[in-house]
Amino acid sequence: MNNASLLPLIILLIPLCAAPVLLALPERSAGLRTAINLGAALVKVLLVAWLSWKVSQGVIYDLRWTVLPGLDLNLQADPLAILFIALSAVLWLITTVYAVGYLEKGPHRARFFGFFSLCVAATVGIALAGNLFTFLLFYEMLTLATYPLVIHYGTAAALRAGRIYLIYTLGGGLVLLLGTLGLWVLAGSTDFVPGGILEGVAEDTPLAAQLLFAVLIIGLGVKAAMVPLHSWLPVAMVAPAPVSALLHAVAVVKAGAFGIIRVVYEVYGIETAQALGLTTALAVLAAITILYGSIRALGQDDIKRRLAWSTVSQVSYIALGVALASPIAAMGALAHLIHQGIMKITLFMVAGNLAEGLGIKQVSRMNGVGLIMPGSMAAFTLAALGMIGLPPLAGFVSKWYLAAGGLDAGQGWVIPLLLGSSLLNAAYFLPMLHRAWFRQPDAAPQDAPVRRPIGWMLAAPPTATAALVLVAGGLANAPFSPLEWTRFIVTLEYSAEAF
Amino acid sequence: MIDPLLLFDVILGLAIVSLAVTVLVVRDRFAMIVLVIVFGLMSALAWVRLAAPDVALAEAAIGTGLTGALLLATWRQVRTEPERWPALPRGVMVINMGLCALVLAGLVGAFLATPLGTPGLGVAVADNLADSGVEHPVTAVLLNFRAYDTLMEVVVLLVAVIAVWMIDRGVSQAPQPTLGPELGDLPRGFARLVLPAITVIGAYLLWVGTSAPGGAFQGGAVLAAVGILLLLTQRYQPQPSHRPLARGVFVLGVAGFAAVALLVAGGGRVPFEYPADHAKTLILLIEGLVTLSIAATLAALFHGREPEAISTQGGRS
Amino acid sequence: MKIVFILPLLLPTLLAMLMVFPAARPFIWRLMPLAALPALLLALLAPVPLGVRGDWLLMGASFGLDEVSRLFLGFTALLWIAAGAAAREWFSGTPGERGFAVCFLLAMTGNLGLIIAQDALGFYAFFALMSFASYGLVVQARSQAAFEAGRLYIAFVILGELALFAGLALAASEAGSRLLADLRSAELSGLSASLLLLGFSVKLGIMPLHFWLPPAHGAAPVPASAVLSGAMIKAGLFGMLATLPLGTQALPDHGTVMMATGLVTIFAAVLLGLSQDNPKTVLGFSSVSQMGLIALGLGAGLMAPAAWPALLAVLVFMAAHHALAKGALFLGAGLFGAQTGQSGRVLALIIVAVPALVLAGAPATSGALAKEALKSALADGSEAWLPWLIVGLTLSGLATTLLMARFGITLWRKPPAAPSIAVPEGLVLSTLGLVMAAAALPFIWPTAAGPLAAPISAAGPTETWPLLLGATLALGAWIRARALAVGPQVFRDQIARPFVRVAKGAEKFVARQRRAAARIGRRAPAIVGERASHWRLGHTAVAALIVMVLIIEANGWK
Amino acid sequence: MIEMPAIDWLTAVVFAPLAGAILAFLLPRQAHWVGVGAVVLTALMASALVLQVLTEGAVVTPLGNWGAPLGIDLRADGLSATLMAMTTGVGLLVSLGALNSYAHHRAPERMRRYFWPLWLLLLSGLNGVYLSTDLFNLYVMLEVISLAAVGLTVLSGRIEAVRAGLEYMYASILGALLFLLGVGFVYLELGRLDFAGLLAAPPSPALGAALALMVAGLALKTALFPLHVWLPQAHANATAPASALLSALVVKASLYIVLRLAQYLLPLSEVLVALIGLLGVGAILWGSIQALRAERLKLLVAWSTVAQIGLVFVAFARAGADGVAESWKAAALLMLAHAIAKAAMFLAAGRIKEEIGHDRIRELDRSPVRPTLAQLSFALAAISLVGLPPSLGFAGKWILMEGAMTSGYWHWIAVTMIATMLSVAYFSRVLTGFLRFDRQRTTVGEHQGWALADAAPLTLALCALGLGLLAAPILAFMNIGYPFGGAP
């Protein structure tokens, strides 16, 4: 049942229209800005909830606008889109609160929130994209919208990082453009259709299809920070904490991962992809990324860089799950999209709190912070343990499904991979927890910044997301939990007998 | 047995080409300008040989006479300029010349491979001459068949005069770029005698243009010569207060031409389609206006700067 | 109905969370001993078998109790109650109280939860919760030694968890279900069995996976050591009982390995323990040694499914016995340490002597009963192993005796440090409670265990001659704790270093090339542009372009 | 009932700005109002013409009712109507920007007095080029354009501007004369100069020579690498609105003629198309490299024009000789995109220079004044020039690459991608300056330097960005009247 109502468009337009207003607001009208921010975020959450309800009833929204002959901009709200859009809606709300608190007295707030909104709009667009062309459009928009956020502080270091970020992501966008073109030329369409659109092509010209896949994955892999296209991510850590949180948890890396999901399932179709041997290649790439990211994370002393490397590793779980070509692994992958989001955003927000409240940015200085900031660190602990994959936290659920999926697909090597990765996760997260909770706070050195009490706007968001981590894992089987929703999606992507 | 006229043509052609080369290589700039005037006159002669008296006339009057005047005026102003442009390295020059030789070879090849005397539009012109309102085919083409081009050509003149007015602001302290003081009395007397005669010639050329070689441009050029003489002899000195009038005369040709072109449209006619019975009148009207305009414009181009420039703003930008 | 299961888990969790509020802390400390009470009540009162499902929880969790888990729940809860009471005396109001309490309560939740969980994921979740929360207990002292011990502990925990995760995932995939009951009844592959055994053995502390155990016990504060040793390592045993297809499927290879390592463990641990001078570390080695016994039983069960029913009863009994006795010993050590006066110490030593004797297997104690019952149960198992086993078992009595003696001496020499606020009187109650429970175990067991009590009741009298051989075994004492020498901190660096080096080298190389390229890139266009404009190459290009097009067109004519 | 004489929009769009120019020249004090009025009027007429083309297809007016080849026909098909609409639209917005730039307090009265007549004559000439169907008429129109353009170049009267204007003048005249000689060869061969005659002509040496001369002449006028030497200085040193007009509109006229002639004059050979594409590549590389080196904002923008023109030629060559029949669409779309975005960019650059007081790229970040809206406009225009979706530039690149891919011309795809990355590189130099905040000496105020004048560049930039969504209708419209293929 298709529905052409404008609901998805409205959801897209809310942040899109909020952006210019926010950009134009004078710096000092903080109250109004916060009101618009929160209002827009809240409305969006409500509308997304409504949309999810409709979609769960089997309605598919489909809006089209022809841009070039035969090439449409297409907004399509299917279950997979809902998964991502819900994540963005909820986390936008939370991050907005956090960002308002974080940047309370900083400069360029108008600009920040304007582009922040734009960034969310791009994410919504990516989620709702009904074809690769539309996806590309918002993918590029995301790049541009996040660039001012990355270099928000306007320092030399920030600009250098921003340049690297731009080179990587725009380069990726360019490659994706090439891929989109290639798809368009090969298949005559770029639509996302469950089961894929390349069946015939793949039979006729397998080599072209394989090459195209490589191009697409490179284009998407840049944002998903797959090795060796990951270098921008740790560098981009100069951004303010809310940006890192959103960038790494929701917007950028997930956009890449989401794109990979779309490409594998709805451009190639899992069977075609498997037949071409593409999934194996992707899985290997993902595996390398997972391990490499974790190993590099070990050596980082800067908290945010460590988290960033961890992101490099974690996001590839999604790619891995997709590549395993098993419905169960797919559930794990999709669930991880959400779970990694809420866990990583928690970690980054707490990292921000540490920097903001205590001036602590290095792991080596985290001694005893748990005693100073118990609430935030508790949230951090939950999220970190979730990352390691301890039950009943969210990360466990996705890892479990990935492992089960690997076995289901007859890919036993996934188990040691997951174990190894978890081991590494533990190796870099546990020392942080250890320092935070079990060491005495350092005697403050002379140059240590003064401790500032952090307000509720900084404390509450990580707590909320940490609670989500717990709930998403603990109540994984409840209706409308991420996991259940992925089950819904996977039934669509795989033919029914796969279950 | 070679036709002596052809021999003359060959010699003329060689002379023209050698003059062209000489113009560019001669050291003295004054000589250069004189040579270019000679070159123009020879070209006009060649065009007479090619049965194009209108063109020859235009080249002689405008392309040679007025251009020469312009060049001389400029030369006077910039002659203090030392030769301070370093020439290109010899190698680069050789390469350029070599390439130009290749271009010449190619073009000559193409030219030789093309038979001369294509039918062209001569027949069509002759067929429609009766409807054009004038008897002279060149004038018919200029003011009727391709009147649009001609209008635009007048527009080019207008653009040029506007641009020159804008660009040239005279020299704040430097001497006036006129030949006045050095010419002495003789030219002044000469001018007094000659001016009325030239004016009459110009008017005649305009009139005769409808049926024989001559026409608005040639007439205008001759009248412009009047203006130039007036300026040179300082009989007339442009004043800021004359500017509105000058502007009016500059645009007169374009405005009148365009107005006629547009006003004849309607009642099933398109722009530039003169009613058959009024064609000659309208063309004459246009020619008259355009001649005035051209004369004033060319004279102004010679004079250069806008009258106001020196008195109020000087050379300040 | 669900509330019955939720309450034992909810109460400690809730208390842990409430610790955030300073105002609630005294109240929580007061409730600390009671945190495990619902679990105890559940164990005592619940009808068996019992099961509920929580479909929404963590991919569909289910909880339940059966005969075995009820017993485990019972003694575990009892231990936690005693430890809670002791901890209240030990820590309440000290600077580290908050962290300790939270970890303590979370570990409690995990420990209790894993017993009542009926599905693999739930079980794993609680198991992990317990393991990780215990880290806080181990490093409570914040001393260098505590951190060393903690690092060792956590490294092994992770190893165990990973093995467990892999094993459970495999097993669940093989069984096609996540219910523990299904896991137990399904055909299990060798690999998953190995992984599961490995994972649980870490917790049990069977050699060579025991390295973490003695230091952790030594470093942890007394109440924590009590639960660590008494309750938590039993979780390993419980896990094996809960997940392995014991009694239905023979896994002879695994069984052989288990038995062999168990045998080695029994004696090696004793030898190592004898050379220790920290009484709690000695107790830790004693635990390792005892767990060797349990491994022996498990191995036998793996080799001979037929013998399993008897073995199961014995193993459960042994677990309960060891839990109570060891718990009592640790608390007793604490009690001893808290004494300031000579008379108090003597009194405390007497109290401690009771569980020590129980453990050493003095006649008519649960220790003696357990060994005899094991012997008879093993008799049903593999013929080939039997003689060795009998010898081993008998000698273990001797070894344990030696170890207990060692414990007594070291306790006297270096009593564990007790916080200044610890009131000896406060500890007496909990210690005595456990001591009495340990002593009374043989008598209450038939009532408590119901059908599982039969093999115990049928066990024969004890032999006493092994005491003579004890002295000779002391020779092994020179095998000192060399294994402790290797620190784990090197581990991390060794993995990461080559990668980091390669990456840095690559970065440096790229940077150098880029700088060079940038130099050229900056200079070349400037020079070329300068030249081009100087020579007016742009003009030349006009002619060149005409020539080129002419040539191209000329080719076209031909 | 009196029948209203049907207004001939084709003539109107040429004559309206002409009349405006005359009036503005006659009334120097009211020049700006006259000028804006005339541009608005022209824009309205252009819209009427667009509507007419939309409803009736290609429109032809035989001036003087003689009909080609004797007379001159004006003809508006989809392509010419599109470019004319672009010209008037961009021109209108630039005019609004110019109202501010040459306002009383900012510029000497002289500039105001001369800007408007020159600009209106330029507009007249541009519209004339788009509607012309006669080679010689094109020559005259080109001269109108180049004289007016030179005038606009030197409007500021500064020495750099005059020097650049003189170079421009030489190039322009030479280009026109090359074209004229080409016209001579065409007449020599065919005896007529209208497009229809060209279309029917078989290949011959004279036409080949004509092609060579015209290609060179137009390449010189449109500043195709390596014939671009006059452009950067001319565009960089003009006043901002003039730069916008020069860069956005003037070069397009000769590009348009190239597009037409390439279709009409001769069937292009594969090698020639490759050569054109190759020159485009050179333009992209060299223009980008120089843009990367440029020290002044406007110079950078000017060099980017060189690069972008190169891209248009690559678009033209994207699918080889066989693809030319379709490639013009990509080229035309890119021209459109470049016109709008570049106008926005020059106006924005002008605004930035106005507010900050200089346009040295290195020191943009030292200024405590940050003209936010102008910077935003610049950034948005850059997005379109880089070719990110959904901008018009993206649509053009898409068609370019699609055609290249379909025909297997992978090298053009690579070139396009390199061009994109290079444009990112040089534009990000500027954007970095906008966004860096740790070098200025005093604190940055907020929302400084907003003025109504920012409306023009912002609108243009938004158009450049948003029109990409309308690329399909624009393409369909351009195809009306079969610009190439049917009889012109």
Next chain:
Amino acid sequence: MSTGLIFGLTGLGVFVVGLCGALVLVDPLRRVLALKLCSVGAGFMLVVAAWKAPPEAPDPVPHALVITGIVVMISATAVALALIRRLHTLEHEHHD
């Protein structure tokens, strides 16, 4: 061999000489002259295109075109010369 042919070649020669001058000369005034030569050369070509063997009348259309071209050229020349004068003035002031 005919008048048309001879002057056609003459025109081409003049044009190319002018072209060469425009490319290599550096003196601004001379460059204007070079362009002037080009324009005459182009004019030759058109007049030759109009030329027919003597008894036949020449084609008037190219003649009209050349006249237009001459006027256009003088306009352009005037502007170029104005620029040269202005530049000279400015440089003069610049040097002072």
